[in-house]
Amino acid sequence: MTTGNELNALYSAFADGERLDPSERNALEQALYSSASARRELALQEATRRLVRQRADSLRAGVPNELSLRVGRSLDEVDQGAMQRGHARRGWTLASAFEWLFATPRVARGLVVIGSVVVVALSALVLVRSPTPSDTELASLAYASFGDVIDGSFTVERQTASQDELRTYFVSKGVDFPVFFPQLDATLRGGSVVEINGQQCAQLVYAAGPKTVYLLEADNNDVVDGSVQLDQAIRQDVEQSRWHWEERDNVGTLFVWKSNNVMCTAVCDMPTHEFSALFRLETL
């Protein structure tokens, strides 16, 4: 049995040629067969649709020349910045490093021998000690905590959308750096504090529609002096390219950047291109 509202929704789909499942199509056809008002409803949808589509060109706003120039200038600035940094975020990748190294046969042979020895040694170590996420490494912690948020085992100690309230809370819990609240297209849900090697670090949880964003922040001084660790490759990436992105299958997308001497790590279960779209430029 199709209700009136459900039937209503089918008129537009039918007019647009969208796929209807057999029961929907059947309900719609019955209504159209037996009811003039249903036929009129469909006719109205089709007529309005046609009216707008026929005028699509005139309804489009012409792009001002100035806008095209502005966009072009903005892209130029990004290009210049990337070239000045020398090492761009798309520049010296692990893949290109390997490509360069293995391009020289003698170096390649040497690397293969060294690599084999290292692999054997590491395998022995792994047998002795099972790999566990580092309890002081920010990225691993961020991934693990994000998993806890998703499975409900993470407690948001202070649930509020108020940044002021959270700042007060973090100070009261011994967080001695100014916690950074990024400009995100998401709703702040609250925060908690986690201790890493005696350093109090801030955690923030945001909701972006049905998705969750988790942030773990540490004083960059603690990262520099090693009391809070950050994977060397990630840290290097952040220093040289301003940020680091990575996706892990079945875990999430990690974004690491530094802002106001705060090292920020964010994890979300969106692909990178969607996650990145949540961040406002001011954040970056």
Next chain:
Amino acid sequence: MPERMNEVDSLRVEFEREAIPYMSALYTFAVRMTRDADDAADLVQETYLKAYRFFDKFERGTNCKAWLFRILKNSYINKFRKSSKAPDTVEYDVIEEFYETIRDSSVETSVLEEQLFTQALDDEVSAALNRLPDEFRTVIILCDIENFTYEEIAEFIDCPIGTVRSRLHRARKILAAQLASYARERGFEIPPESDRDSELHVSDERAPE
């Protein structure tokens, strides 16, 4: 350094080929949403800047237009809707009430279309579109002007396809009612309500979303 330049150049060329052609579509959408040319231009510029910064993260072969629209929408929500204290002022329930008064079950498609729309000018269609509440205007623009599929629209507005269907239905009804009102003001005769068959007449209560 020359390699770096080549890399930047090739990325720029690819970006200009893939993304820049959608500037008109983005700007149209931005103008319709912000109702201000300067705000719309700022929004489009921010969208392109953001998209270019993350273009290496864009999955090649996927829908670049949808990706750009998503960035624009996020920027729009953050920049404009959060600062707007007043909700949309269009009283669409009132408009729908008016629509009910002009219904007539015996009107055929072609006649209906002629009666309602032949006198409606482009400007009036445009104005009627602008008067739609945000969520209805969005689906009309994406569907009828930008030719997005329901699936793409659903992803864009983060709603199920059923919501897209019902919003489009309601949006078109409101548009039709506004244009009928316009035609009536211009002296066009709208037949009085008569012979309405009610047993299968669908309720105009707001569809659940």
